[in-house]
Amino acid sequence: MEADRPLLMIPGPIEFSPAVLKATGEPSLSHVSPDFINLFSEALVLLRQVFLTTKAQPFVVSGSGTLGWDMVGANLLERDEKALVVSTGYFGDRFADCLESFGAQVTKLKAATLGDCPSVEELKQALSQASYKLVTLTHVDTSTGVLTDVKSFAKAIREVSPQTLVVVDGVCATGAEEFRMDEWDVDVCHTASQKAIGVPPGLAILLASPRAMEVFANRKTRPAGYFIDWNRWLPIMQNYEAKKGSYFATPAVNLVKALNVSLKEILADGGMEKRFQAHVDASRKVREAIRAFGLEFIPVREELFAHTLTVVRLPAAVTDGAKFLGSVKQHGAVLAGGLFPEIKYFRIGHMAYSVVSEAEHGHVLRTLKAIEAGLRDCGYAVPEGAALPNKL
Amino acid sequence: MEADRPLLMIPGPIEFSPAVLKATGEPSLSHVSPDFINLFSEALVLLRQVFLTTKAQPFVVSGSGTLGWDMVGANLLERDEKALVVSTGYFGDRFADCLESFGAQVTKLKAATLGDCPSVEELKQALSQASYKLVTLTHVDTSTGVLTDVKSFAKAIREVSPQTLVVVDGVCATGAEEFRMDEWDVDVCHTASQKAIGVPPGLAILLASPRAMEVFANRKTRPAGYFIDWNRWLPIMQNYEAKKGSYFATPAVNLVKALNVSLKEILADGGMEKRFQAHVDASRKVREAIRAFGLEFIPVREELFAHTLTVVRLPAAVTDGAKFLGSVKQHGAVLAGGLFPEIKYFRIGHMAYSVVSEAEHGHVLRTLKAIEAGLRDCGYAVPEGAALPNKL
Numbered sequence: 001m002e003a004d005r006p007l008l009m010i011p012g013p014i015e016f017s018p019a020v021l022k023a024t025g026e027p028s029l030s031h032v033s034p035d036f037i038n039l040f041s042e043a044l045v046l047l048r049q050v051f052l053t054t055k056a057q058p059f060v061v062s063g064s065g066t067l068g069w070d071m072v073g074a075n076l077l078e079r080d081e082k083a084l085v086v087s088t089g090y091f092g093d094r095f096a097d098c099l100e101s102f103g104a105q106v107t108k109l110k111a112a113t114l115g116d117c118p119s120v121e122e123l124k125q126a127l128s129q130a131s132y133k134l135v136t137l138t139h140v141d142t143s144t145g146v147l148t149d150v151k152s153f154a155k156a157i158r159e160v161s162p163q164t165l166v167v168v169d170g171v172c173a174t175g176a177e178e179f180r181m182d183e184w185d186v187d188v189c190h191t192a193s194q195k196a197i198g199v200p201p202g203l204a205i206l207l208a209s210p211r212a213m214e215v216f217a218n219r220k221t222r223p224a225g226y227f228i229d230w231n232r233w234l235p236i237m238q239n240y241e242a243k244k245g246s247y248f249a250t251p252a253v254n255l256v257k258a259l260n261v262s263l264k265e266i267l268a269d270g271g272m273e274k275r276f277q278a279h280v281d282a283s284r285k286v287r288e289a290i291r292a293f294g295l296e297f298i299p300v301r302e303e304l305f306a307h308t309l310t311v312v313r314l315p316a317a318v319t320d321g322a323k324f325l326g327s328v329k330q331h332g333a334v335l336a337g338g339l340f341p342e343i344k345y346f347r348i349g350h351m352a353y354s355v356v357s358e359a360e361h362g363h364v365l366r367t368l369k370a371i372e373a374g375l376r377d378c379g380y381a382v383p384e385g386a387a388l389p390n391k392l
Numbered sequence: 393m394e395a396d397r398p399l400l401m402i403p404g405p406i407e408f409s410p411a412v413l414k415a416t417g418e419p420s421l422s423h424v425s426p427d428f429i430n431l432f433s434e435a436l437v438l439l440r441q442v443f444l445t446t447k448a449q450p451f452v453v454s455g456s457g458t459l460g461w462d463m464v465g466a467n468l469l470e471r472d473e474k475a476l477v478v479s480t481g482y483f484g485d486r487f488a489d490c491l492e493s494f495g496a497q498v499t500k501l502k503a504a505t506l507g508d509c510p511s512v513e514e515l516k517q518a519l520s521q522a523s524y525k526l527v528t529l530t531h532v533d534t535s536t537g538v539l540t541d542v543k544s545f546a547k548a549i550r551e552v553s554p555q556t557l558v559v560v561d562g563v564c565a566t567g568a569e570e571f572r573m574d575e576w577d578v579d580v581c582h583t584a585s586q587k588a589i590g591v592p593p594g595l596a597i598l599l600a601s602p603r604a605m606e607v608f609a610n611r612k613t614r615p616a617g618y619f620i621d622w623n624r625w626l627p628i629m630q631n632y633e634a635k636k637g638s639y640f641a642t643p644a645v646n647l648v649k650a651l652n653v654s655l656k657e658i659l660a661d662g663g664m665e666k667r668f669q670a671h672v673d674a675s676r677k678v679r680e681a682i683r684a685f686g687l688e689f690i691p692v693r694e695e696l697f698a699h700t701l702t703v704v705r706l707p708a709a710v711t712d713g714a715k716f717l718g719s720v721k722q723h724g725a726v727l728a729g730g731l732f733p734e735i736k737y738f739r740i741g742h743m744a745y746s747v748v749s750e751a752e753h754g755h756v757l758r759t760l761k762a763i764e765a766g767l768r769d770c771g772y773a774v775p776e777g778a779a780l781p782n783k784l
Contacts, residue, residue, distance in 0.1 A: 008420060008422060013421075015419065021418070023417075024417045025417015025418070026417070027397070027407065027408065028400060028407075028593070030726050031405065032729075033726065064619075064644075065642065066618065067455075073618065101614065101615075101621065102617070201644045202646070222493065224494065224616035225465075225466065225620070226461060226462050226489065226493040227456075228462075228617070252644075253592065255592075334425065336422070
């Protein structure tokens, strides 16, 4: 079946494992049946293992990554409280918009150049200028492929402003990029199902530290909204984890079943350490090949390269980005265009099933070969000697 | 496969058609691919046909029925505006809670008896006592199986208070119960995918009339929240319908693909008129059988019976409701318990695939036979002569 269709190599939705897709398409379970309660309970426990935390509270809600922002804004901020958003692209900027919609006073910290990230020193300086209720970090900004050094940033925040909540947007990262929620003392990390978690889109997944839950418990005002109010969801999540049926809003039972399958796949055979390394290895191969083709990247320094996607500038010879993407698709891989129309670039997603089972199905190699062919089709001369081997 | 597992005969999620499940479990499409844009565009057009409207604006968003309430509260009400909630059970009461969370002043209109519905005269009287921005009606309250006469209520609202928005919670109704959005002059109708629309849970579906969209456009304040703000979603829906790629939050592409399949099935072979009648016929058969068993219902009058589910009181002889449900499941059908713990009752869902393909697979008959067997197991003597035939 795969051979008949181009691979989905965008930064999400991605290629999902056969077992995940099978679970997604099976007849639905009742949301209060023992079978479903058991598998939801398991998924909540497994999520903590994937986020490397023993104590955070998981929330799994029908929605998207955007809904995760809303949960932060509605539940952890009150009107006129201050938030600092460290932005490395489109998604950081939009997280700021979202927090403002809840009445927060938002300050943005951005690097001067797109593709760069503010330094730890700049963050410390910003923190010394105002008292922030929370700081948000985009682990990987999907629009630029810039990786934020969450570990160092979280450490700096804890040093300069110990009570400030550290919020990580893990949408294009969690499940693939190294992330240690407890060890790095992060308060909130949220993601969406269709990225490195490896489940078709439709689930917002968020884990909140005891510190974040205490800040929530001590709110003075009621959160705006009903569907995103943790007062509604907390007992539901606690009940499901304790294997008791519970109802607030009907969960997306097929996607939760698929999540259970995917989390077990993620944790099998080496667990998170092996998974982090697999994404480092795959992204290095992609980067080496793209560099050998003579192309350049949006991230401005090696340490800013995400391991879940690679964001590449189109060479001057390729004047029609849409034609290039169409040609790559003809050769077997769907890539994503850019989100900033003023820059000519494209994005290659390499996450989860496509990375960890590379030896079996060669998704990454097939994608690079499709890019090579697409470049040639569009009049760009791939350097001699850059042609790809038959095995990476 | 079906023979090996009990049928899911709750008021949602339900049994889904094989073609819908197949679409749900297929590899994901890119949310900006031409294939996905086409099928999302088609789904938006088909939704209008299912809701019997030519002019309402559809919104399809990852979420649940509860999110539909939030969309109403956030987008159509401003702080301290008045809403009247006609409640016929748990879901009416919760809709009121939700609207209050957005700062609305909510009045509830309820009948004295659970299982009853306020009269048109009571509604008119309530409308004469205050000026309401909107009135909500629960077409079918899933907790009681009470059907609200939306047509007569909408007519009364339009007569007494022409500018008041008529909002219909169609969660356990739309796609099965007679509903004519344009002819009845309804302003908002929302539902969730997993009921009579026939798609696994995870989509909130809402259609808004031009009157509702004008009220929204004339708001004085910004809606609370980001993910539910129609300012974000309106251009996305308009672009997808016009077959242009667009991005606000990643749609649940597998569920939208399944929605496209299900809407085509709903509209094929006789369309909505035939579908309404199929649910009337199936519910009559269920009611007749249950009545022949000697059991009683929660709705207090014949015209209050929903056609999508039947809500039945347990006979006194059956003292353990959980044991009864377990026994019915052993005999082949999963039913739902009650939502009001003070009343001993159970709920049978009969919607969509299980109703319209009854002749093929006999879901309704198998369910009734399982109930008959479960009653006997639990010590209730089903009257002689009430035993079911082999074909309904």
